[in-house]
Structures are given as C-alpha cells and as structure tokens.
Amino acid sequence: MKKVLFSLIAALGFVAGAHASESSMVWDKAPVDVTNQASLQNGAKLFVNYCLSCHSAAFMRFNRLTDIGLTEQQIKDNLLFTTDKIGETMQAAINPKEAKEWFGANPPDLTVIARSRAGSGGSGADYLYTFLRTFYRDDTKPTGWNNLAFPSVGMPHVMWQLQGERKAVFEQRESHGQTEEVFKGWEEISPGTMTPQQYDQAVGDLVNYLQWMGEPAQNTRIRIGVWVLLFLAGFTFIAWRLNAAYWKDVK
Structure with missing residues (x-):
C-alpha cells in the first residue's frame, strides 16, 4: 500500500516538474564514497522504500546488490516486494501506461541519474544531494511543496516524515533596479523522525547509492586500473634496463 501511495504522489509531481527550470544556486558537496558498503546498503534500502515506488532503475538487477556486500537472502528478505524476483531489474510499482494516462508523463528512470545531472553547479551527486x-x-504549489535547487518542481517531498516540515524564509532585495527574493534560511514547522544531521546522512547514503548504481563496476575498474599502472611501471623499468644492457657495448 505504501509503495502504491508513493507511486501516485511522485508520478503527479514529475509531470509539472518536467517543465520547471532549475535554479543557479551552488550545490552542496555530496559525501560520496562508493567503497563504503554500509552507506551503499543503507542507500539501497532508502531507494527501494522511497524511490522505487515511482522510479524504475531498469538497467539494475536486484542480484547486483551482492556487489555491495549483501547476500541474496538479505536482498530477498529486505529489498524485494512480493512480486519481485532476485534476478529481475528494478521496476517501478506504478504502471507506465496508467501513469501516462493519469498524469501525462512517467517519472524518469534513475539508473544513471547521478551521472546525467552533472553541470556547472557541481557533479550529478552534488545536485541530487x-x-x-x-x-x-x-501552499501556492499543487503538491504543497517547493524546492530551492529546482524551483516550482512538481515532485513532492516523499521523505518529509524523516526530515520534517519547514518553510523557506526570503527577503526582498534590489538588484539592478529590480526586486528579487533572496533565500535567508529555514523556519521549522514540525520536526521529523530524524535530526537534521541524521537526515543529511541518510540523503548522503541515498545519493551514494545512486552514484554507485550509475556504474556498479567502477570499484573493479579502479582496482584493475591500479594494477595495470603498476605493471606498466614495472615493465617500463625492466625494458629500460634491458635496453641499456643491449646497447652498452655499441659505440
């Protein structure tokens, strides 16, 4: 029931959000460390509970989560819903045809979202964080939510129970003869189940997982790359000494 509920809410949000423009604010640095398995495992749990309801990860299979230290039994017990199988790709609960019929568009696939959102403000992970x-x-928005990084976004805040409710405080400033609103800070409406520090850590874990999911083989690639460079360095030294030995008597 929770999965379907989040599906309907977020699908509605992305219809309007697809036409909104993003702000030019500086993005915060995401605490990305794709070698931290505990962070990746927590991020995977958050992804399944808060994102997968509406967003597919069509290029990621559940059994690939064994790469971040989970066993297949742990995946079955904690990350699969009743209709999912360990070898299947991560598909959203919402029916694509119904989502398009109801809301005019489908929520985007998130498999490579962290890699695709890089821009002048920072990396894709920084943007998501x-x-x-x-x-x-x-209250002026249809969903009742807005976002500083993506003004007028249609997506609601699906993790508001964790973070709590707050409103943004703006002040009017004159700039080049025009009045603009400048963000001043936050005002809490109601607390969430997490402290601000805990929520930031949870979001960091989720973004870390999204970063890893965009290229699950990156740790293997880096590890192999280090050994290749070490081999080339050793071979270069040996070749240099062989070359010196071969030409030492040639005048």
Whole structure:
C-alpha cells in the first residue's frame, strides 16, 4: 500500500516538474564514497522504500546488490516486494501506461541519474544531494511543496516524515533596479523522525547509492586500473634496463 501511495504522489509531481527550470544556486558537496558498503546498503534500502515506488532503475538487477556486500537472502528478505524476483531489474510499482494516462508523463528512470545531472553547479551527486535537502512547504504549489535547487518542481517531498516540515524564509532585495527574493534560511514547522544531521546522512547514503548504481563496476575498474599502472611501471623499468644492457657495448 505504501509503495502504491508513493507511486501516485511522485508520478503527479514529475509531470509539472518536467517543465520547471532549475535554479543557479551552488550545490552542496555530496559525501560520496562508493567503497563504503554500509552507506551503499543503507542507500539501497532508502531507494527501494522511497524511490522505487515511482522510479524504475531498469538497467539494475536486484542480484547486483551482492556487489555491495549483501547476500541474496538479505536482498530477498529486505529489498524485494512480493512480486519481485532476485534476478529481475528494478521496476517501478506504478504502471507506465496508467501513469501516462493519469498524469501525462512517467517519472524518469534513475539508473544513471547521478551521472546525467552533472553541470556547472557541481557533479550529478552534488545536485541530487542539494535537491533532496532543500524541499520546503509552499501552499501556492499543487503538491504543497517547493524546492530551492529546482524551483516550482512538481515532485513532492516523499521523505518529509524523516526530515520534517519547514518553510523557506526570503527577503526582498534590489538588484539592478529590480526586486528579487533572496533565500535567508529555514523556519521549522514540525520536526521529523530524524535530526537534521541524521537526515543529511541518510540523503548522503541515498545519493551514494545512486552514484554507485550509475556504474556498479567502477570499484573493479579502479582496482584493475591500479594494477595495470603498476605493471606498466614495472615493465617500463625492466625494458629500460634491458635496453641499456643491449646497447652498452655499441659505440
């Protein structure tokens, strides 16, 4: 029931959000460390509970989570819903045809979202980390939520129970003869189940998982790359000494 509920909410949000423009704010640095298995495992749990309801990860299979230290039994017990199988790809609960019929568009696939959102403000992980931490209540919006990193986004704040409710405080400033609103800070409406530090850590784990999911083989690639460079360095030294020995008597 929870999965379907989040599916309907987030699908509605992305219809309007697809046409919104992003802000030019500086993105916060995401605490990405794809070698931290505990962080990746917690991020995978958050992804399944808060993202997979509406967003597919069509290029990621559940059994690939064994790469971050989970056993297949742990995946079955904690990350699979009743209709999912360990070898299947991560598909959203919402029916794509129904989502398009009801809301006009489908929520985007998130498999490579962290790699695709890089821009002048920072990496894709930085954008996601900032985006997921800057929601605020805005009664003028259809969903009741707005976002500093993506003004007028249609997506609601699906993790508001963890973070709590707050509103953004703005002040009017004159700039080049025009009045603009400048963000001043946050005002809490109601606390969440997590402290601000715990919520930031949870979002960091989720973004870390999204970063890893965009290229699950990156740790293997880096490890092999280090050994290749060491081999080339050793071979270069040996070749240099062989070359010196071969030409030493040639005048």
